[in-house]
Amino acid sequence: MKIGLEIHFQLKGNKLFCSCSTEGTESGSAFQRKLTPVMGEMGMVDSAVKYENIRNREFLYRVSSNSCLVEKDEEPPHPVNTEALNTAIAISEALNCKILDYASFMRKIVIDGSNTSGFQRTGIIGMDGYIQTSGGPVRISTITLEEDACRKISEKHGRAEYSLDRLGIPLIEISTEPDIADPEHALETAKAIGHFVMSMNNFRGEVDSIRQDVNFSMGFGRVEIKGVSKLSFIKDTLDYEIKRQESLKEISDLFHGKPPEIGDFIDITDIFNNTGSSMIKKAITSGKSVMCARLPGCNHLMKYGNYRLGRELADVAKNMGIGGLMHSDEFPAYGLTGEELSQIYSAARKMDEDAVIVVIADRDSTESLSPLLKERMNKIIKLDLAETRAATTNGETRYLRPLAGKERMYPETDIPLIRITEDILENIKSMVPKSLDEIKKDLIKKYKLSSVEAESIINNNLLSLFMSLSDGFKNPSLLSRILLQVMPEFEKKRGTKLTQEEIRDILGVSISGGNIYRRDDGIKSIIGIARSRGWDRNTLELALSLYILNAIPVSELEKRPELVPLNEAEIRGIINELSEEGQLNEKNLIVMFRKKTDHSFDPRLVMRIFTEMKKSDKL
Amino acid sequence: MKIGLEIHFQLKGNKLFCSCSTEGTESGSAFQRKLTPVMGEMGMVDSAVKYENIRNREFLYRVSSNSCLVEKDEEPPHPVNTEALNTAIAISEALNCKILDYASFMRKIVIDGSNTSGFQRTGIIGMDGYIQTSGGPVRISTITLEEDACRKISEKHGRAEYSLDRLGIPLIEISTEPDIADPEHALETAKAIGHFVMSMNNFRGEVDSIRQDVNFSMGFGRVEIKGVSKLSFIKDTLDYEIKRQESLKEISDLFHGKPPEIGDFIDITDIFNNTGSSMIKKAITSGKSVMCARLPGCNHLMKYGNYRLGRELADVAKNMGIGGLMHSDEFPAYGLTGEELSQIYSAARKMDEDAVIVVIADRDSTESLSPLLKERMNKIIKLDLAETRAATTNGETRYLRPLAGKERMYPETDIPLIRITEDILENIKSMVPKSLDEIKKDLIKKYKLSSVEAESIINNNLLSLFMSLSDGFKNPSLLSRILLQVMPEFEKKRGTKLTQEEIRDILGVSISGGNIYRRDDGIKSIIGIARSRGWDRNTLELALSLYILNAIPVSELEKRPELVPLNEAEIRGIINELSEEGQLNEKNLIVMFRKKTDHSFDPRLVMRIFTEMKKSDKL
Amino acid sequence: MLIGQKVDFSYKGAEYTGTFISSSDDAITVKLGSGYNITLNRDSFKVIKEYPPESMEKDSLTEINQECGEDGICILTTGGTIGSSVDYKTGAVKPVKDISYLYNFVNNIDQFKLYHENIENMLSENVDAGKWLTFARKARDAMKKGNSVIIFHGTDTMQYSASALSFMFEEQTEPVIFTGSQRSSDRPSSDAFLNIEGSIHFASMEMGEVGISMHTGTSDDSVSLYRGTRTRKMHTSSRNAFISIGEPCMAKYSNGKVSQESYIKKPSENIVLKDRLDENVGLIYFYPGMRGEDFYNLSYNKKAVIIMGTGLGHVSSGILAVIKKLSKETAFFMASQCIYGNVNMNVYSTGRDLLDAGVIPLGNMLAETAMVKAMYILGNYPDDLNKLMKTNMKGEIEEIVR
């Protein structure tokens, strides 16, 4: 099994080749373009007819507030965004790459309209690195700095609509060699790379800011799985793909590598003249035909147990714009009657061991579908599974297109070479992110955290929050406890998560207006009060609870009586009360005590006094 | 009696200070301007308040297809239109003026918005000429060349709307001294000047292309009557004005020059709470008040016999935007009952010899009207009648405004002086129109027309038509007969007039598509056929009759049998027939003969044959 | 005859009375009683009688000059169409004496405290670096007294002057607004009134920049405030001749109200006026077939030369050779004669060769602004010429061109 990853992540700040911000909204105006596949740049598609087709595709671009003439392809690119370049160098350093002596950009031809220029600008910054994993080093082949593409809004009637807002956002691509052993290892590798990515100050950190492609092979050809949206899906997706290929292997074995011949499509629309299926009725009314074809020997391979041959074929239909491809393993369904089914099967001349597929579409589409289905069936049974697949949002994959030909590239002559000087390398040194191991060691050493705490902070993605608060917070272990235990507990009680920004505001030394309860516009922070009042841990946690769960404004916290910790006399009194009320022992003491009072108290003090009272037989 | 004329006429071709055509349509777009009365240019109106008022008037200009940046006042004027300048010089020559050595243009300040620039460009071309009339020479004081103003489209709510189509059309103004003796003489003078105007090739000749102002005085102050639209109205207008001033003189005499004191306005709205007059009811509902005032001693002066004092006062109200001013000489009218009238009269304390005026308006307007009415009454009774009046379209005049102060003028520095060189004067010689007398002499001499014919051609405005056809027509006296007798006879029979263009097409040597009967698109002309066939006068007239009255196409005329004149034998036959039918003599011969045949014949030949037959006793 | 003197004269045999206006070698102009001027050949004009001349008012500028007071708006007049008026008798154009009539028509004029100082009376095509110093110093003096400043200026070179003051005032406590008119203020249709109305409102803003206040469109309904360094007169005669190149205007004034349309710098605490300019700067418009020697002659001995190249910033190979020869002594900068868009010399070989020869591309800086900027930088920071020319100091470079 060979697995490789391509991890893309966006940077925030300015765009890669102009001064526009990476953030923006749509501004309303739009323009329309066509793209022409220039001489020899089309790879496999070469005939004039195909040219013509592509030439007739229209692209509509919605102008965004963060776009200028560069995104409109009305002006040459400006000099490269230095911060983005430095980030790419820093990541390359962190991943042990050889930094190139010069950054030089290429034009990678893309004619699906996602780039107004018809190409993506991309340049290698680092090569030949590696990342340490539990399974040994995984090699990094290249790290490139490129511009992100347009965001697609819609596609219909041969016209794709894009927004310019995403176009030109700096994108760093980290590609590994296929050194990854299994899905678990893939997830670990992705997480390790993700760590470096997210450590960068200018990592964009929006939805979709990281996109992962997975290359996978288990001997039946290389599959490229595009757009795994979340880290955690990497494993699921790979697991799914392995299962899928394994099941296809079984099917292939069943046929001894000799593909069944899919029968010709037969028009069976007449069967449904009086059908009760509203779906079919509607389709027929709109001029579509119902057609079926026999798949010899495919009964119970279409969808049965692990077998999903039906879906493999349906994906082809779907890519052609034919919504549904039904098959006999699903029937009865779609409101078809037994009578109709037997008519279908009889029309298709289905034997017991055969499957039947049913397509509802206009005749022409079904006719062009037919050879494509046959071709796919052939490839599957011959176990030639190499193709480009898309990751779905539920951890599966689906057929997208054949593997693309080799990418056409030529130099971006509008951008001069940038020499990566020793000075630059020196300057970015401080930017180079540390490895998880190094960070863990730092946490333990500098903050005296336990190894478990340090790992939890790293694994829960709390590192930057912890670092940013640690200066203001004199007690790192209290901060660690609050972040790892207290806050999650509050969140559970509240029923909603707090964002890192909100937590930062709550725990920050000065609260700068950004406050989760809007009616509280004081500038004092809870931590500030805690420090000035000399609150102990318990009082602070009670204060946080009042603020977060009871929405008591910061300005009123100082006055709350609960936040004056109980003194020894008060504790003694409560223990007496409790003791009178019934059985009290070391085990239930604190729980019972907490029930008895709203006030802050030091549990150790309560315990001590209880022990003393018990010892002195005052109870 | 002193009468002077100012005759303005437009030229066609290009505008005076740009290359735009004088003809155009509106193009849809518009812009808005204000005008500022510049320092000291306001004449009598000087206070800041008035400034402010004028400053707040808005002018909306509709752009026309025949306007450019010059009309928009967005560009300095271009050099003066040479053709227009030459025309002005030619007219000046014709009217015996001294041509100035230089044409220089002035800016005449006009802030009613009718000029986008806020001024009209105007320059004197000739001075000190005269025109011969039956009453002796009438002196011409100046001939100026100026640009026409915008065409007003509407005026409401303090915003006037203009079209740019008329702005900048070359306008020649011919001003006479007040040498004209009476209305008849004024008409003659205007006609004589009009003759020269209309003789110019580039006279625009559209509706409104000539506008005439009349200055009139019969000892009670100078009255300027603006905008007499047609020549023929000059006499009517003056007659009306004379009658008007005479009647005011009588009224003044009745009061011995001591004006009656108009009473204060009294609110009598209550009288009409249950009125049957829908007009009054509607006005009251819309918040207006009914007010009346007494005019002592004015009974039967308001509107009775020649007296029209009511209208003099109503004009003032009308200029203020108050629609109606009613008076007792009109009553009963407007649906007022006798009961209501007596209540009005009693409220106004009307005595028998008094008149009462009734105004329906909002109270404020009526209050500001009051002093203006008194002022006007004073002026009338003191016979100070000097003012600017407007000619109406039915030959009357109405009060417009006081005489304007002296016009503010300063040099148009954007236009360089144009030297009127000897070369120019030489070149325009051929353009100088001839006087009527000269033309008449020419006609008689060159075409051998009778003096009566020549005069008829001139007086019926057929001169240019005659001249343009005379080359093609070898027989000028036949042409004269056709124009003066045949065509008018056909027109009478047809019931509609033929335009000069149509007549020119019918009689022209080649017919160039423009044909009164569209189905006839041959290019042969009737005159052409006549000449090739050697038609005599009668045949030609019959052919014209067939064409004009029976709509026979030119191409078919050649084939018509009627147009082959009867020969002697045929004539003899018809005479025989007629003679058999009854009494036939020299007197009824031709009439009877014509009834008997559709064919063309020569009446003299018929007569000769008849005489011969009678002589030879063949009848 | 004296100007304004009444005369009886004869012309082609007739006699007239008029007022003597002017005379040239060949001709004499008199004004008739009707107000019309007529111009006649000197030899066809015969004086019959000269009436005694009326006493003429003395024309003196100094008399009507007034110093700026405090905490108001100081209007500095420098000449130009807006500050001139026709003499109705003679037709000659003279500086406006009573400036007040120009702003008598401003809405709510009472809320403004206006001063007026006549500092110059010239056609703007004659304004040069020396005058910019004068204008700047006068503006500084007015600002020191807490006044914002309006400068009446001829429109021809207003953009150059506004650029100059933009750079020279490194910090300013009040707005400096240039205004002018395309139709002279002696005409009822003059745009001067509304432009001034706008400028007074703009001068009352919180603003620490130099702007230009001129008509937004052809209609008398809106005035725009344009940034001093990004504005160009784009029409010879129309009211809306001025526009900001490649960016929106800073603010609009309409119906008594100002609306902000783009970034406006806030006033500084102090006034910093750098009043040195080095005039040894050239501006050259390249054209096909331009001779190398012409380019050489113009550039030779100049400290800096702004080239208006074609397209993205190009010149012919012949000119390139000259630049190479001179570029050690002279700093060459590239702007484009296209006016709109950025210069970019990385795209074509000519551009790259020019870069190699040391020519500095100026982005989208207007060539005219660049010329003024070079004078300012050479005057004050000569050692940083190349670096500062590329630096956006006063909004002269629009970073994001839409």
Added chain:
Amino acid sequence: MLIGQKVDFSYKGAEYTGTFISSSDDAITVKLGSGYNITLNRDSFKVIKEYPPESMEKDSLTEINQECGEDGICILTTGGTIGSSVDYKTGAVKPVKDISYLYNFVNNIDQFKLYHENIENMLSENVDAGKWLTFARKARDAMKKGNSVIIFHGTDTMQYSASALSFMFEEQTEPVIFTGSQRSSDRPSSDAFLNIEGSIHFASMEMGEVGISMHTGTSDDSVSLYRGTRTRKMHTSSRNAFISIGEPCMAKYSNGKVSQESYIKKPSENIVLKDRLDENVGLIYFYPGMRGEDFYNLSYNKKAVIIMGTGLGHVSSGILAVIKKLSKETAFFMASQCIYGNVNMNVYSTGRDLLDAGVIPLGNMLAETAMVKAMYILGNYPDDLNKLMKTNMKGEIEEIVR
């Protein structure tokens, strides 16, 4: 190493295989198998093995040149962005060899008979009067065979060339259409394809003029035909950089159809080509403080000088003095740096002084067009220079400006 030669090399200890692309003093560029070019310091790059070089195609222009046939459309390529293409191996820009791919995308291309002749391969900033003669003669030759003519031209000076041919062809039997592109034709987003598509349709019109065919807007939906003498490149980089100044375009092409938008001259019966140009003409951009001596040096010994004055056509009094000195030898003409609107030198005293000094105002003729026109008139009608410069010969003066 030869360009395109495969090499094994080491860099910082690792070994790679690539294709040699280029080298400079310091650096070497190789293309990796992935298609990426990488550039490395010469001293960190170590060749391990050179593979035998592949045989290279011979680049020869003459081979692909073809003569124009008859009664079709003849495309003459002169260079510029539109006629050039990147070599995908090396990244160098070279003239397009197979022009056909450029117009393979034209709708209904079959209805057109297209020929192609490569007459020049240059950057348009290097085009000069000599080249205009070449272009014009080639166009005449094509026209003689009944072809209409399309000239592929760099956009930088296209307006100058189009003006030149407009004047030189006093009569022409077929349209001559210049076209170019702002994005090079080797890019999928190039405007070349639509511009050519438009030009082919425009070339099929009944037209006896020289026009420029370029994008109407930023969208790929319309191409405009602009009059050769009234067009200006108004943006350094955008597709819609070309516009007619102060008049609508002549025609528009959209969705396979041409619509006429303003006057278009009909073809003549004969071809009259006046192919003499006198290059002794200057174009001077006036600016505040411009030195008299600079103006003098530029004008001295020139037969004609076009001045780009301020506003309605003004220069400073210093320059006026120089003009007076030279105006006996040199003819001076005035255009405005405002670009839009008419020059009018009657309005202000400076203008009147310039008129007195003999400076001829050019109305709204573009300065660039005027420069070319002066070359043409001096070459063919030197005695009528002043008169003909003011005469509208080829639509270069817009009589009515809206």
